[in-house]
Amino acid sequence: xxxxxxxxxxxxxxxxxxxxxxxxxxxxxxxxxxxxxxxxxxxxxxxxxxxxxxxxxxxxxxxxxxxxxxxxxxxxxxxxxxxxxxxxxxxxxxxxxxxxxxxxxxxxxxxxxxxxxxxxxxxxxxxxxxxxxxxxxxxxxxxxxxxxxxxxxxxxxxxxxxxxxxxxxxxxxxxxxxxxxxxxxxxxxxxxxxxxxxxxxxxxxxxxxxxxxxxxxxxxxxxxxxxxxxxxxxxxxxxxxxxxxxxxxxxxxxxxxxxxxxxxxxxxxxxxxxxxxxxxxxxxxxxxxxxxxxxxxxxxxxxxxxxxxxxxxxxxxxxxxxxxxxxxxxxxxxxxxxxxxxxxxxxx
Numbered sequence: 012x013x014x015x016x017x018x019x020x021x022x023x024x025x026x027x028x029x030x031x032x033x034x035x036x037x038x039x040x041x042x043x044x045x046x047x048x049x050x051x052x053x054x055x056x057x058x059x060x061x062x063x064x065x066x067x068x069x070x071x072x073x074x075x076x077x078x079x080x081x082x083x084x085x086x087x088x089x090x091x092x093x094x095x096x097x098x099x100x101x102x103x104x105x106x107x108x109x110x111x112x113x114x115x116x117x118x119x120x121x122x123x124x125x126x127x128x129x130x131x132x133x134x135x136x137x138x139x140x141x142x143x144x145x146x147x148x149x150x151x152x153x154x155x156x157x158x159x160x161x162x163x164x165x166x167x168x169x170x171x172x173x174x175x176x177x178x179x180x181x182x183x184x185x186x187x188x189x190x191x192x193x194x195x196x197x198x199x200x201x202x203x204x205x206x207x208x209x210x211x212x213x214x215x216x217x218x219x220x221x222x223x224x225x226x227x228x229x230x231x232x233x234x235x236x237x238x239x240x241x242x243x244x245x246x247x248x249x250x251x252x253x254x255x256x257x258x259x260x261x262x263x264x265x266x267x268x269x270x271x272x273x274x275x276x277x278x279x280x281x282x283x284x285x286x287x288x289x290x291x292x293x294x295x296x297x298x299x300x301x302x303x304x305x306x307x308x309x310x311x312x313x314x315x316x317x318x319x320x321x322x323x324x325x326x327x328x329x330x331x332x333x334x335x336x337x338x339x340x341x342x343x344x345x346x347x348x349x350x351x352x353x354x355x356x357x358x359x
Contacts, residue, residue, distance in 0.1 A: 259286025
């Protein structure tokens with residue numbers, strides 16, 4: 012008998028629509044949908060997709076607890092042997108949803124959970140300890156590579172086969188340490204690796220270290236009395252109603268808004284789009300996150316030359332490193348072109 016699989020996908024891969032349908036509510040279909048067709052082929056009859064769960068990315072991000080509970084209820088009656096989500100590639104909200112559902116399903120049903128993501132997808136860092144995540148390229152162009160790898164890993168887990176290292180199986184390292192027995196002491200192994208490195212020979216470290224960006228600080232502003240200061244925030248502050256529909260989590264865009272003549276951000280004019288913190292106080296007074304009122308005071312007192320007439324905003328909650336870098340580069344270009352001297356960057 013074939014193993015039973017429930018597959019999770021978003022509104023885009025279900026063929027329902029793009030961003031305009033991102034608020035699509037959770038549903039389950041007794042059918043193979045979208046990338047499930049490729050999964051079905053890769054299983055070669057050893058497993059079957061008995062149902063497909065579909066949920067819009069924005070709907071899940073804005074209703075994570077409720078949607079998770081609802082989807083778990085949908086899945087329960089199908090009694091799956093494993094749960095597969097995605098692949099999500101570098102889509103941040105989709106990756107976060109896939110990871111969250113994998114973690115919830117693993118906890119609720121105790122079955123193998125597998126997804127596929129680009130290493131910089133925020134879902135990786137958030138959920139890699141709870142799910143097996145196949146490393147994928149950053150776009151759906153890598154579907155043909157990702158799906159067979161996910162299917163292969165799922166079958167090995169279902170059959171209880173021993174898994175190799177991440178580099179051998181194609182999954183992203185989960186940050187879980189296991190005790191191993193070696194014939195040589197650690198000091199000897201370390202010297203062997205060092206000698207191999209000196210000789211230019213191939214070697215593999217036993218503990219890869221993370222690589223972090225290092226940004227050199229800029230010199231201090233020498234003449235604040237003539238400086239043009241801009242405000243940029245990852246706290247999601249935006250005009251009331253969020254006109255650009257910046258996502259509450261895993262943002263794919265940023266907003267640029269004019270504050271010419273604005274001295275205070277009020278609850279009637281501004282709010283936050285951020286879904287990662289209690290928005291009560293930010294919605295009451297957005298100056299708590301984006302201090303326009305204080306900068307206007309400094310402007311009037313002559314402490315700074317002037318406050319730039321535009322502010323830039325996005326949501327940092329779950330936003331991918333790749334998107335964050337892109338936002339930063341685009342915002343910097345606009346600020347430089349506008350003659351801004353320095354930026355005050357606020358968070359939550």
